[in-house]
Amino acid sequence: MRLHTLTAGAFALALTAGAALPVQAEDSVYIQLATYRTGAFAGSGIPVANGMFDYLTMLNERDGGINGVKITLEECETGYDTQKGVECYEQAKSKGTLVFNPYSTGITLQVIPKASVDKIPVLSMAYGLSAAADGNTFPWVFNPPLTYWDGASGIIKYIGEQEGGMDKLAGKKIGYIFLDAGYGREAIPLLESMAAEYGFEMVQYPVPGKEMQNQASQWLNVRRDKPDYMVMWGWGAMNPTAVKEATKIRYPMDKFIGVWWSGGEDDARAGGMDAKGYKTLNFNGVGADYPAIQDIKKYVVDAGKSQVEPAKLGENLYNRGVMNAVLMAEAIRVAQEKTGKTVINSEDMRLGLENLNIDEARLEAIGLTGFMAPMKTSCEAHSGHHAMYVQQWNGEAWEKASDWFEPMTDKVKPLLAAAAEEYKTSNAPWPARTEPCAN
Amino acid sequence: MDILYSVLIDPFVQMADMPDFLLQVLWEGFVAGVLYALIALGFVLIYKASGVFNFAQGIMVVFAALTLVGLHEKGVPAYLALILTIGVMGILALTVERFVMRPLVNQPDIILLMSTIGLTYFLVGFGEFVFGGEPKQMITSQLGLPTGSSAIEIGDGGLLILQHIDIAAAVIAIIMVAVLAVFFNKTRIGRALRAVADDHQAALSVGISLNQIWAIVWFAAGIVALTTGIMWGARSDVSFALEIIAFKALPVLILGGFTSIPGAIVGGLIIGIGEKIGEIYWGPLVGGGIESWLAYMIALIFLLFRPQGLFGERIIERV
16 A cells, blocks of 8 residues: 555656656757746737747747757746746756846846856847856857947947037937836946047936836926937837827937837837837848748748737847847757757857857848848857847838948947956956857 | 035026926826826725725726727727726626625735735736737727827927827816715715715614625726726826836825825825926936835825825824
């Protein structure tokens, strides 16, 4: 009787353990996607989550995975909450994820010190800690294709061009409205440095997380201060509210420029036709006309395996998620080539992320010609200061309003190096890089 | 000396220099105050009748607005969606009375508060399950509400910009308060509700049904939540972030008293206008962003002089 009970108990335990772990066949790898489909930031989180999930699912459905290795996907809901995000990271670690995508600067900052200990690469695509671009200091963190500081420098460069030269910035007033959190504050040091160098005045308008949908005061201040340009670092419910408030005070929308995370269709749509002219940075293509996106439609959306509304396929933040998934898929492919293994682990994945080389030919091969600027990472450069462009809302959709252009790398690079040094000092003893360089 | 000038003189100089801007700040504060007052009204209705601080009032605002927009997205015409949403809020009121309030009657206040916290999380999950987490645009024009704005020239080139939806919000709020005032003072149910608010046992002894009264106040709070959701949703969008706005009603309640409808109105206006004036004219002295705590400061200062709130009932206990 006792033996029988023990056997039954052991069997039940085995079943439970089996159920708790993702099903991984021998030819599969596991990736956890930390996403947020609930809460105040869901408006931005949902399309990104759909894009990531659908591209990797498409690879599974169309190609049987990457080089025959299927990708087992699992989402972990963070609600954009740092504490929940760290719990997701711990869960991802226990399940052997190849890579961790925090999708929140707050979560990224928390997991950076853990990544090198746990040997899990953190991919914070164009968000997170800007200084993490320094691969020698942060071998386990990757933020391609651009850092926030690249973005901030890009906006200042673009404004300079609009004004007829960087020297024309002297005496101008540039307002900075931002989510008063790690994300929004990240660009401030670069903007302050640029303000000092080019002689413009930077006026800050912080928006507390609790007041995202109550920005009347910030925009009244904008009306009083009359900045020549407004720059926004918004996310979630902050974006559509800011666009609406800008139209309410009749701010010239073509002088209002958001970072790439403030450029969702729903963000601009909220302002109706009055939002026409609103601009944001971007680094991925918009629309569903790319062969890879069409394959997503065929193999995932039409097959009922996606959560995206068909009309939203190809929207900006959806495609942003696709690009994030492309980086992961390409890193897996590179890691497979470099190690000679098909089923790689997270240490191999780090190698792949450090040796990305997505050139025009590769973009064409994966059905994404023109979708993004060619990009490359190396042991030193985990971000790469790649090209971006400005898009403009025409009242119904985004239109390209500039060519691809580089950030002010010469200005940003030394600041990044100094910030990385500062991070090392304030987090001493910060481990020295021991991972060999395989570029 | 500079600091004293910045704090005591400069803000007033700015007000005098730009009177059109001052009027704009006062108008924005007034509109925000009206909306805060509406949220606070929802809290007051339930607190008056049952002594319960309804933590779920914020999510009721989101839930009502989401139901309205969600039904319209599914092809229901706007006005029918509005009627159906009122129906849903009625069903919610009956459900809360039957499954939350009634089983917990005579339990300590903290238990009832906890039950409304539970209700909040249920409605968050249920709302996301049914309507998804994506923000939705309020069906402002489909409901016949005005959009656009008018500008009034003031002085030498100054402008006062009035959003039509804000004017509508103020008018609707005034009508709603008037209707509630008539309902509470002139109808049989309204008098019964006031009797319950004064003394549960005395009300029971004269044959007033507590259950019926509770269902009615939860329904009334649901209607107030729907109105608030429509108006606030039209200003930004309908998302779960709106829930947080509801907590703006807390300083309003502290100020106006938990049991006073006029208190909610006056408190809302004081908080709305006070926080905007504070943020615009004194906020820049400390880097801005003071709005989120200034409302509580205003309420606390009032509390020092009137602990029961502006219109709250004075509690006199004999020792």
